[in-house]
Amino acid sequence: MKNIFIYSLLSFLWIGNLVAQQTPAAKQTQAYSIEGATAHLGNGEVIENSLLMFNNGKITFVGKATAKIARQGTVIDATGKQVYPGFIAANASLGLVEIDAVRATDDEDEVGSMLPHIRSLIAYNAESKVVESMRPNGVLMGQITPRGGTISGTSSVVQFDAWNWEDAAIKKDDAIHINWPGSLTRGRWWMGEDPALKLDPKYGENIQKIVTYFTDAKRYLSSNQKVENIPFSATKGLFNGSQKLFIHANGEKEITDAVSKMKAIGINNMVLVHAKGAENVANLLLKNNIPVIIERSHRIPEGEDDDFDVSYRNAKILMDKGITVGIGMEGQMERMNTRNLPFYAGTYAAYGVGKEEALKMITLNNAKILGIDSFVGSLEVGKDATLFISEGDALEMKGNILTDAFIQGRKISLETHQTTLWKRYSNKYKTD
Numbered sequence: 001m002k003n004i005f006i007y008s009l010l011s012f013l014w015i016g017n018l019v020a021q022q023t024p025a026a027k028q029t030q031a032y033s034i035e036g037a038t039a040h041l042g043n044g045e046v047i048e049n050s051l052l053m054f055n056n057g058k059i060t061f062v063g064k065a066t067a068k069i070a071r072q073g074t075v076i077d078a079t080g081k082q083v084y085p086g087f088i089a090a091n092a093s094l095g096l097v098e099i100d101a102v103r104a105t106d107d108e109d110e111v112g113s114m115l116p117h118i119r120s121l122i123a124y125n126a127e128s129k130v131v132e133s134m135r136p137n138g139v140l141m142g143q144i145t146p147r148g149g150t151i152s153g154t155s156s157v158v159q160f161d162a163w164n165w166e167d168a169a170i171k172k173d174d175a176i177h178i179n180w181p182g183s184l185t186r187g188r189w190w191m192g193e194d195p196a197l198k199l200d201p202k203y204g205e206n207i208q209k210i211v212t213y214f215t216d217a218k219r220y221l222s223s224n225q226k227v228e229n230i231p232f233s234a235t236k237g238l239f240n241g242s243q244k245l246f247i248h249a250n251g252e253k254e255i256t257d258a259v260s261k262m263k264a265i266g267i268n269n270m271v272l273v274h275a276k277g278a279e280n281v282a283n284l285l286l287k288n289n290i291p292v293i294i295e296r297s298h299r300i301p302e303g304e305d306d307d308f309d310v311s312y313r314n315a316k317i318l319m320d321k322g323i324t325v326g327i328g329m330e331g332q333m334e335r336m337n338t339r340n341l342p343f344y345a346g347t348y349a350a351y352g353v354g355k356e357e358a359l360k361m362i363t364l365n366n367a368k369i370l371g372i373d374s375f376v377g378s379l380e381v382g383k384d385a386t387l388f389i390s391e392g393d394a395l396e397m398k399g400n401i402l403t404d405a406f407i408q409g410r411k412i413s414l415e416t417h418q419t420t421l422w423k424r425y426s427n428k429y430k431t432d
Contacts (some may be wrong), residue, residue: 028056028057032076037050038082047062051069058384083388084394089341092335093146094338133336135160155246171371173243175243176244178246221233246272259288293369312347
């Protein structure tokens with residue numbers, strides 16, 4: 001009875017929080033000109049003393065402020081500030097879980113193991129308090145990804161200022177996600193087994209289950225079945241190339257097996273997620289044009305023989321091999337930590353990756369990997385005006401102070417329940 005009361009109370013507080021959600025911005029009705037800022041275009045280019053103009057949700061001019069061109073609409077003097085394209089969080093579960101302790105707010109994992117037809121988009125909560133807290137750090141878009149099982153389901157890409165999932169979606173059902181089995185296992189020490197790593201005798205069997213599933217799906221799609229198999233139908237995009245397969249895998253053997261097995265079935269459009277050991281099979285990835293979504297840099301090394309700073313240098317190691325790299329989110333406290341996305345890029349920049357190359361990992365590189373680079377990911381004429389102005393370097397904690405942010409040209413609020421509480425208690429304890 002006590003637990004029921006606690007869960008009911010938490011649910012009530014969660015619903016109450018939704019009422020206080022910031023109202024999404026209205027469609028852009030007036031042009032903007034941002035003048036004098038240092039513009040980081042997201043494609044590796046930087047323009048000092050820049051002029052950027054946008055109207056009707058699209059960027060109309062990017063160049064030097066000295067250009068003899070009439071300014072459009074409202075002019076924002078951003079002298080001494082920085083302009084960036086909106087940051088993109090790949091492989092995130094934002095909006096799928098609000099309160100871990102309240103099961104009704106947790107939609108990141110469905111029952112079952114082979115779930116290509118499960119769509120994360122329809123479970124996405126556009127009014128999430130967690131989602132709104134991303135915007136003040138410049139994280140304005142994300143790939144919303146299901147978790148669990150062998151085939152977790154289908155992700156979609158959304159922008160973070162919307163009334164509902166229909167308004168939020170900027171690319172529906174972009175990819176299917178699969179958790180590739182590991183070839184190693186540990187004994188159950190609590191059962192008296194040896195806890196040391198050893199080969200998993202079921203590895204081959206686990207792989208065969210995946211191969212059989214996709215082979216059956218391909219056979220079904222090429223047949224004229226009268227009764228629809230919804231899970232198999234959901235894999236159609238993998239075989240015609242309109243959808244990507246995001247393979248969550250670690251280890252040279254696992255990566256090699258995953259790529260070779262999927263290609264043999266006829267799936268060619270792949271992305272590796274996590275991909276520890278990918279640098280050792282770089283030729284395989286380059287040959288098959290497979291990019292990598294790596295994990296956040298703020299984590300400890302996993303291997304006993306890993307260098308202490310390998311987590312910080314991982315991006316540099318992969319880039320030196322010629323691999324396209326983006327940054328994704330997964331793991332402990334991933335939803336709340338997604339706001340730190342720019343600082344993860346900043347850490348990779350401090351350990352060998354150039355600052356603008358690090359920026360690309362959360363802008364243009366992620367956009368290319370997610371298949372949305374034709375309209376977001378960089379500050380270029382014709383692309384969506386999804387961008388922000390920061391007082392300083394947005395990849396550093398002290399500099400990442402946003403003054404203005406826009407999604408598809410709409411000037412969005414940077415207020416959240418957290419900034420409201422911060423202001424409230426800052427004033428309460430303010431001293432003369």
